[in-house]
Amino acid sequence: MFSYFTAALTSALSPQTLLLLVLGTGAGIAIGAMPGLSVNMGIALLYPMTFTFKGVQGIIMLLGVYCGAIYGGSISAILLKTPGTPASAATVEDGYPMANEYRPVNLDDYNGLQLPPQPGRALGLSTFSSMFGGIFSAIMLILLAPQLARVATSFSKPEYFALALFGISIISSISSESVLKGIIGGFLGLFIATIGIDGMSGKMRFTFGSTYLIGGISFIPILIGLFAFAQVLQSIEDEFYNRNHHIKAIKSSAKIDRVFPTAQDLKLVMTTVLRSSVIGTFIGCVPGTGGDISSWIAYNEAKRWAKDKRRFGHGDPRGICASESGNNAVSGGAMIPMLTLGIPGDGATAILMGALMAQGIQPGPLLFLKDTSRVYAIFIGFMLANVIMGAFGFSLIRLFAKVINIPNHILIPIIILITFVGTYSYNHSMTDVYIMIGFGILGYFLKKFKFAPSAIILGIILGITAEQNFSGSLIMSGGDFSIFVRSPICFAFLMVSLISVLSPLLEPLIHKIIPKKSA
Numbered sequence: 001m002f003s004y005f006t007a008a009l010t011s012a013l014s015p016q017t018l019l020l021l022v023l024g025t026g027a028g029i030a031i032g033a034m035p036g037l038s039v040n041m042g043i044a045l046l047y048p049m050t051f052t053f054k055g056v057q058g059i060i061m062l063l064g065v066y067c068g069a070i071y072g073g074s075i076s077a078i079l080l081k082t083p084g085t086p087a088s089a090a091t092v093e094d095g096y097p098m099a100n101e102y103r104p105v106n107l108d109d110y111n112g113l114q115l116p117p118q119p120g121r122a123l124g125l126s127t128f129s130s131m132f133g134g135i136f137s138a139i140m141l142i143l144l145a146p147q148l149a150r151v152a153t154s155f156s157k158p159e160y161f162a163l164a165l166f167g168i169s170i171i172s173s174i175s176s177e178s179v180l181k182g183i184i185g186g187f188l189g190l191f192i193a194t195i196g197i198d199g200m201s202g203k204m205r206f207t208f209g210s211t212y213l214i215g216g217i218s219f220i221p222i223l224i225g226l227f228a229f230a231q232v233l234q235s236i237e238d239e240f241y242n243r244n245h246h247i248k249a250i251k252s253s254a255k256i257d258r259v260f261p262t263a264q265d266l267k268l269v270m271t272t273v274l275r276s277s278v279i280g281t282f283i284g285c286v287p288g289t290g291g292d293i294s295s296w297i298a299y300n301e302a303k304r305w306a307k308d309k310r311r312f313g314h315g316d317p318r319g320i321c322a323s324e325s326g327n328n329a330v331s332g333g334a335m336i337p338m339l340t341l342g343i344p345g346d347g348a349t350a351i352l353m354g355a356l357m358a359q360g361i362q363p364g365p366l367l368f369l370k371d372t373s374r375v376y377a378i379f380i381g382f383m384l385a386n387v388i389m390g391a392f393g394f395s396l397i398r399l400f401a402k403v404i405n406i407p408n409h410i411l412i413p414i415i416i417l418i419t420f421v422g423t424y425s426y427n428h429s430m431t432d433v434y435i436m437i438g439f440g441i442l443g444y445f446l447k448k449f450k451f452a453p454s455a456i457i458l459g460i461i462l463g464i465t466a467e468q469n470f471s472g473s474l475i476m477s478g479g480d481f482s483i484f485v486r487s488p489i490c491f492a493f494l495m496v497s498l499i500s501v502l503s504p505l506l507e508p509l510i511h512k513i514i515p516k517k518s519a
Helices: 002-012 015-033 039-052 057-080 086-100 119-152 157-169 179-194 219-244 263-285 291-305 317-341 347-358 372-403 408-427 430-448 453-477 488-513
Strands: none
Touching: 002 372, 015 039, 015 057, 015 372, 039 057, 039 219, 039 347, 039 408, 057 086, 057 119, 057 317, 057 347, 057 372, 086 119, 086 291, 086 317, 119 263, 119 317, 119 372, 157 453, 157 488, 179 453, 219 347, 219 408, 219 430, 219 453, 263 291, 263 317, 291 317, 317 347, 317 372, 347 453, 408 430, 430 453
């Protein structure tokens, strides 16, 4: 075990890995700070770069992007009242008032002593709580993931099929507006996963005589198209709309003062930060949830536990810290089911899982036996990503505050160039570029009609695993379907999958039977 840890430490602390981690974290913060650019888009943009590096170096860089982008969303949320990512929506409630408004010391006397705007204080509290939440979830990842993996090593093909089916069933949870739309997206992903040679029978499916399709459609152009190029098209539309209607972009003009939280602030928020970190880690472990859900739950819990609830919404430090520690703690929690069970916790970890698989690293319980040193390297890299994120936040906050003012007419061409170059560099194939453009256009219309692109990604990633283990299970049993209910674990996963699919449909019925109590 010590040799594995030593190898992981050597890999994670090499100069090249640290440089990539610093670049990835900085890029993630910048991307997260710009409204309209999501965490998923940031990871998808830099995803092709991972193929130029050996081992887990590229993966650790993406972890830096992941952690940095979640935190970066708080910068524009606090300064512009515009969350850079959905996970920072709750940060607006108290972050913007503290940074931009004069606030009464006594809420009962609005004509009394007024506190001036404190953007530095708001950003400092955000940085501290984001770093704390991330490090807390990293510790939980290190402690819990190996234990869960040991339990999962007893799985055979039926259990793996049921587990993959459970992963597919969470599509109903990640669908933003409609369960039906989520299921349609999931089925589209499952169909794409069937293109190419069948792993069990060796027959070609849906290739239409194309040599390219024999190996299936490459995951990378789909990923970049759905998350990055689709957002580019949306940004172009928004830019034309703003110009035609003479709408000027809001610029940040707040003067940043001190950014390190005072001892008094830390004493006030520590209980809130710890509680919100626990909430965020737990929610991250539940597939289909995300930072946006965690931030609001953590914010509401902070308000519920506070004696002076009226201060929330008026620049209360606990409101900022609850949201930011809650959403950043999701990152480590979401990686627990992804690494141990091969079930992505959210859209970002689905992309990270694809990156691992592209490097020949198969997430799942066997990962902890076959690639122990790589797993520990990922743990160390994730911990360092949160530390570097905090260091960036405290030292370069003034610089990152200016990033959000980059004009779209400069930003959009740069992103377009990155999407085309990144897609082509993977296989040096123009077909990949055409597929990326096609899925980008598809992703653009999916967003218009409130479909979740993450459902397609989950369908592609888990579809192959589900199909292969389903076929393998039937071969083991000689075609007897009862093999899926003989194992208690397999049966339990099947039941949970059924509940997961039906829960959005049953929820209105439950509310009719048991009406909510009026406040």
